[in-house]
Amino acid sequence: MPIQLTSQAYCKMLLHAAKYPHCAVNGLLVAEKTKEKKKDGHSGPVLCVDCVPLFHGTLALAPMLEVALTLIDTWCKENNYTIVGYYQANEQTQDSRPNQVAQKVAARISENFSEAVIVMVDSSRLTMSCFEPIVFIYDHLENKWKNREVTTDAFEDWNEAQKITSALLVGRSYENLIDFDNHLDDLRNDWTNPAINKSVLDLC
Amino acid sequence: MRDKLRKWREDNCRNSEQIVDVGEELISEHASKLGDDIWIIYEQVMIAALDCSRDDLALTCLQELRKQFPDSHRVKRLTGMRLEALERYDDANKHYDAILQEDPTNTAVRKRKISILRAQGKSTEAIRELNEYLEQFVGDQEAWHELSELYINEHDYGKAAFCLEELMMTNPHNHLYCEQYAEVKYTQGGMENLELARKYFAQALRLNNRNMRALFGLYMSASHIAASPKVSAKVKKDNIKYAAWAAAQINRAYKLAGRGNKDNKCSIKAVEEMLESMQITMS
Numbered sequence: 001m002p003i004q005l006t007s008q009a010y011c012k013m014l015l016h017a018a019k020y021p022h023c024a025v026n027g028l029l030v031a032e033k034t035k036e037k038k039k040d041g042h043s044g045p046v047l048c049v050d051c052v053p054l055f056h057g058t059l060a061l062a063p064m065l066e067v068a069l070t071l072i073d074t075w076c077k078e079n080n081y082t083i084v085g086y087y088q089a090n091e092q093t094q095d096s097r098p099n100q101v102a103q104k105v106a107a108r109i110s111e112n113f114s115e116a117v118i119v120m121v122d123s124s125r126l127t128m129s130c131f132e133p134i135v136f137i138y139d140h141l142e143n144k145w146k147n148r149e150v151t152t153d154a155f156e157d158w159n160e161a162q163k164i165t166s167a168l169l170v171g172r173s174y175e176n177l178i179d180f181d182n183h184l185d186d187l188r189n190d191w192t193n194p195a196i197n198k199s200v201l202d203l204c
Numbered sequence: 205m206r207d208k209l210r211k212w213r214e215d216n217c218r219n220s221e222q223i224v225d226v227g228e229e230l231i232s233e234h235a236s237k238l239g240d241d242i243w244i245i246y247e248q249v250m251i252a253a254l255d256c257s258r259d260d261l262a263l264t265c266l267q268e269l270r271k272q273f274p275d276s277h278r279v280k281r282l283t284g285m286r287l288e289a290l291e292r293y294d295d296a297n298k299h300y301d302a303i304l305q306e307d308p309t310n311t312a313v314r315k316r317k318i319s320i321l322r323a324q325g326k327s328t329e330a331i332r333e334l335n336e337y338l339e340q341f342v343g344d345q346e347a348w349h350e351l352s353e354l355y356i357n358e359h360d361y362g363k364a365a366f367c368l369e370e371l372m373m374t375n376p377h378n379h380l381y382c383e384q385y386a387e388v389k390y391t392q393g394g395m396e397n398l399e400l401a402r403k404y405f406a407q408a409l410r411l412n413n414r415n416m417r418a419l420f421g422l423y424m425s426a427s428h429i430a431a432s433p434k435v436s437a438k439v440k441k442d443n444i445k446y447a448a449w450a451a452a453q454i455n456r457a458y459k460l461a462g463r464g465n466k467d468n469k470c471s472i473k474a475v476e477e478m479l480e481s482m483q484i485t486m487s
């Protein structure tokens with residue numbers, strides 16, 4: 001099932017990658033919970049309205065990941081969201097394939113949402129102007145993760161996403177992006193990033 | 205401004221954009237007032253500039269340092285780092301080899317060569333070289349930590365644990381090593397490792413009772429042990445106690461953090477619910 005990214009989800013992913021250019025980063029993608037699928041089996045694309053940046057640096061350790069997944073799952077229930085995907089930007093910019101960590105987390109997410117996706121950010125093409133989408137979207141088909149061609153259809157509104165992401169990168173908003181790691185360092189840091197969400201809204 | 209730079213140097217922060225902003229201004233406008241500090245500031249700003257792709261600034265700093273310290277190996281290492289930043293890895297390696305010919309004990313340069321392997325994605329070679337390095341320079345903590353990271357990325361948790369054990373032995377009061385060791389043990393899985401993880405999370409908390417990762421880790425490991433069907437009733441009871449204690453501490457920490465900040469309520473509520481929902485699976 002095709003997913004679409006909103007400007008807020010896309011730009012927060014890129015801001016996370018831009019904040020830690022020397023590290024791998026990862027996070028979760030959430031969408032609004034929809035009612036039952038229509039009878040004809042063709043509901044609209046799943047709209048990823050937001051993302052939650054998780055960790056930077058060492059991604060392959062389990063305990064904090066479990067805490068984050070459980071906590072964010074609870075938060076989702078409160079806000080009528082579902083976790084629908086996982087994003088990652090690798091430490092090596094030349095390699096943007098989903099690794100073992102990505103596949104494991106995505107498998108976990110799939111237990112609750114059968115069409116979970118992996119979004120890999122291609123850091124090698126990260127620029128201030130963001131003139132093209134730099135994500136790869138992987139779907140789980142026939143027991144393998146397969147790369148899907150990403151066009152501007154993967155975005156709710158590519159032009160808006162491009163404009164907002166570029167503006168926030170130039171304005172160095174990533175300095176204020178909070179991920180779950182930052183939250184664990186100081187509980188007052190809010191991983192829902194209300195300030196950045198507001199900036200995105202203001203630019204819409 | 206000098207104090208900021210000094211603090212960042214001492215803490216080994218990698219906030220390169222900020223260092224470039226502050227350092228560039230300091231160098232261009234206040235160079236005369238810096239005295240001998242200027243050389244270490246040039247070095248700091250140069251490395252930060254490389255991180256931000258500001259080759260212009262890096263070259264300026266490098267040239268000043270070369271003029272002042274023409275035969276210095278420390279400055280030559282910086283030349284090598286610039287080549288690395290430009291991804292001219294073969295040239296950088298040749299450069300470093302030349303330094304090592306003159307001074308085979310130059311550890312900083314040997315570590316740069318290992319960094320090149322890491323940058324090129326050659327993890328296996330990097331691990332091998334780092335192991336060889338550590339046989340000679342057994343006390344190099346930075347190297348042990350780097351090796352533990354490399355092993356974790358390769359999912360070789362056993363060897364990562366070994367590296368962290370070395371670090372814990374030489375730094376028994378460092379709560380971060382304790383906590384990372386516990387995380388590795390937890391990730392390895394299995395009842396023995398879970399119990400060990402719980403003990404080391406507890407130890408990390410004893411060393412620093414505000415380490416949230418240790419607190420969460422203690423909660424998670426105790427909960428998993430208590431929820432396992434294979435443990436005795438006593439072990440189950442003990443672990444439920446530990447988990448309950450940890451949960452109370454977590455709730456307390458969130459309440460403390462949430463004071464004065466209404467928006468954070470969602471976090472507090474989410475944590476309470478999460479802890480409650482896990483309670484159900486335990487009993």
